[in-house]
Amino acid sequence: MLRVRDFSNYKFRPHAVGKLMKGLPKPLTQNQTETLIALEEKYSNQKITEKQLETLVDLRKKQKAKPVLSEGAKTYLKSIFKEEVFGRKKEVQNKYLTKGIAVEDENINLYNEVNGTFLIKNEVRYENEFFTGEMDIEEDDEIIDFKSSWDYSTFPLFEDDVPNEDYEDQLLAYMDLRPNVKSAKLVYGLVDTPVDLILDEKRRIGWKLGLIDGLPEDLDEEITRNMTYADIPKEARIKKFIIYRDEKRIDQIKAMILLAREYLNSLNTTLAKHLQLI
Incomplete structure (x- = not known):
């Protein structure tokens, strides 16, 4: 029997949160940050080359990149979903x-x-x-x-x-x-x-x-x-x-948990479509 579950408040065990963190964007390195500042100044002074402009755009994208769930995280979350909805639990042994x-x-x-x-x-x-x-x-x-x-x-x-x-x-x-x-x-x-x-x-x-x-x-x-x-x-x-x-890192973990909860709830919709309930 399937158990309907709202994952909006799902709580994660600390040993598993690392599985969610692979999609967290890496911050710019010190060298990249310095390069970005220098290129921004060149851009504002209209003294930037085409190649430098490409680098500037790339660094801006990296700086503003938002966290996403990696494919590995999604695979892990699918296993959580099946355990919760199917009422089964697979014991990991090695x-x-x-x-x-x-x-x-x-x-x-x-x-x-x-x-x-x-x-x-x-x-x-x-x-x-x-x-x-x-x-x-x-x-x-x-x-x-x-x-x-x-x-x-x-x-x-x-x-x-x-x-x-x-x-x-x-x-x-x-x-x-x-x-x-x-x-x-x-x-x-x-x-x-x-x-x-x-x-x-x-x-x-x-x-x-x-x-x-x-x-x-x-x-x-x-x-x-x-x-x-x-x-x-x-x-x-x-x-x-x-x-x-x-x-700061704790807040990042919580942000990834919010994404994970959204993804888990989206699987409810996927399952409903599979069962032709919607």
Whole structure:
């Protein structure tokens, strides 16, 4: 049975808002801004060449570009629409997500041991006009979100910038849910992979190599070693990034949500036409 849904007030989960942001126009670079100012002056003085005029028109268009939903965002919104209207939900599963969920407590415990804290998992869901979400840690005006690296090779030990900008938008959405919070921490942890996932990885590699009777002992041990980290100092297995509150970016996220709501409602019309109801 189809469920009619008005998406005008649909609230997005913070972990998903990054999917909406790819159609946001990029601001002009410092060099482009300086070029635009110089060309505007040339234009006003009627001392601009044809090629310079083309550049001026292009920069003006970029400066005034409005946000749009990318095709990827539309695909994501179509899946939301079908879940809501059909009353179904597809569980996304992959080895990275499975590990992240399985070791959530281990990540928090590792962080506590390294930092001498006693943080516990937040179980309160917050909502406002745009978002609904449950951050990992929310305590004393502090928000922390944990990510678990799949293995040592993906752990961002030496990164200065957040590896995935979608995570920055996620933390900004969390901060919008908690108005007093001025910054949040994104924490990557490198913790042991659960045994069942290690066994899955060994089976996958064995199948790929055509080893029906099991892996050679040295390869088996190498896989286990690459997915467990007790021999690495705990301090080297925690990486923190600070995300500062950015009201301009938060407003941009909300603007994209407004576009997303409009698109979701337009799908109601598309579906009605498909069913020959209008």
